[in-house]
Amino acid sequence: MSFSFLHSVGSNVELFSQILEGSDKAPVQHVVRNDLLQAVTAKGQIDGPLGEDIAKAITDTVEDVDMVLLTCSSLSPVADQLKGEGVAVERTDGLLASAVFADALASGAGARLVVLVAAPTTVEPTRSLFERYRKDMGAEGVGLDVVLLPGVWDVFLAGDLEGYKAALAKAIDAFLTQSEDVSHVALGQASMGPALALSKHPKAAEVWTVAGATRDFLVASDKA
Structure with a gap:
């Protein structure tokens, strides 16, 4: 192909x-x-x-x-x-939605997915996409939330890519620390993935990415 x-x-x-x-x-x-x-x-x-x-x-x-x-x-x-x-x-975020819901369904009852996004303009498109995949894949039993990480997108728009990654890593770590009950965490935007290399949280390796x-x-x- x-x-x-x-x-x-x-x-x-x-x-x-x-x-x-x-x-x-x-x-x-x-x-x-x-x-x-x-x-x-x-x-x-x-x-x-x-x-x-x-x-x-x-x-x-x-x-x-x-x-x-x-x-x-x-x-x-x-x-x-x-x-x-x-x-x-x-x-490509649709490929992510398909993969993460398949894994959530395989993990059994009680699965909960949170999709993190950085850009305000992606919140509703991302929510609509994941809700559609959840319905189409028969995954209505999987909890779903879309969370906007505050403040990081302005750093990206300013052209500071290293600052963006650092701000994202800090925000992702803070979310993971406060969300121990979430079985699946995904980064809804492709540009967010490289920030995981700067993460200090042990669950960062389990976070789903668009690129992956x-x-x-x-x-x-x-x-x-």
């Missing part, structure tokens, strides 16, 4: 390249459209013209491949619409 990534932040190019190291998987291209994320952030929503711009970015990217993997949650409502129309686009779920999906794709 040939595929390309569509990112809204340049740092995701390195992230998704690294997670595929050691496998035989490589994208045809990484397309970065930071202007689209900037527009969503400025407007606080996806209006008609912006939706058309996002749709064109997706359809242009998919022209020469079997599938486009969209790594930006904030742009994801347009991907959902296009996928419903038959466009070969997959949300994407690697598992791609590696398994030729075995299906």
